[in-house]
Amino acid sequence: MSKDQKPKKNLAIHLLAGGVAGCCEALTCHPLDTIKVRLQLRGERSAKRPVTTVAGQAMNAAAAELAKPKRQNFITVGVDIARKEGVLALYKGLGAVVTGIVPKMAIRFSSFEFFKSKLADKQTGQVNAAGNFVAGLAAGTTEAVLVVTPMDVIKIRLQAQRHSMTDPLDIPKYRNAAHCAYVMVKEEGVASLYKGVGLTALRQATNQAANFTVYQFLRKHLHDLQPQHGDTLPAYQHLVMGFISGACGPLFNAPIDTIKTRIQKAPSEDKGWVRFVKVTKGIAQNEGYAAFYKGLTPRVLRVAPGQAITFMVYERVYKWMVTLSESMRVEDYNNSQSNAEA
16 A cells, blocks of 8 residues: 555444544433423323313313413423423433444444445546435435434433432333333334334435535535635534534424324334324324424424534544544554565
């Protein structure tokens, strides 16, 4: 290998860079995800079987008015969780997220690079916006099927539990991510971990398609405007690019995420399309179409800075790993030359 050859990208670098970035993102932004899930589940318990008698309807209306939850935003929901269940309750489901974040990020970045290379122009090696979009769709689908769906199901089951983490006598059904997975498989079967896999794949695919397309577009133009920075732009620019690209997905696939959360939250005998139709109709009829966008604010506030952190950390760690690999390669080359001369 000659001294001036560039090191090739490999899975080990993607694994480490993506894993570190994912852990930083999860630890920083997970409370917003818990709040988002609670907001998406609000109103679900108020759906009752209709009563046909006039007296029964009047009683139902009065009871519904009394039981109707106060209008809350993501800040008040977060404060309520911390006050009633303890601050650590904002991190419910974090174990499932952290456990899956390394393979998820490794699959996301490595599969995106793989699909992008297949779509690159044969002569120039460049990929246009359409190629980035398709590569993002494929990468999002891949990560959803292999990692994200079971991780999301376990996370949502843990987040939906309304128990106090400050009271040792308040014992939840699921103690942690591993226990949740065990109980679900025992009571509902392995397939329960893949509830909503189609919707999860659709959500992840659209998220990553928008995410990578916008990020690659901004990255290319900033590189063209600032050639003096070489391969890696300043950290704050990666942060801003990640924030902008990360906000795109949630803005147009929020209904998918809400329906997916409702499907994954509880066991059901209904399967596939029947479950999807029933949940969708239930939300529309009982809560109105605006309910499909419950949790949008915390989701944007969670995903956008999450992607900002992910891309910034990923780019820095990836650059550090490449530099380290290159320095080690040059040192090995020099040592081999010295040994040959001796």
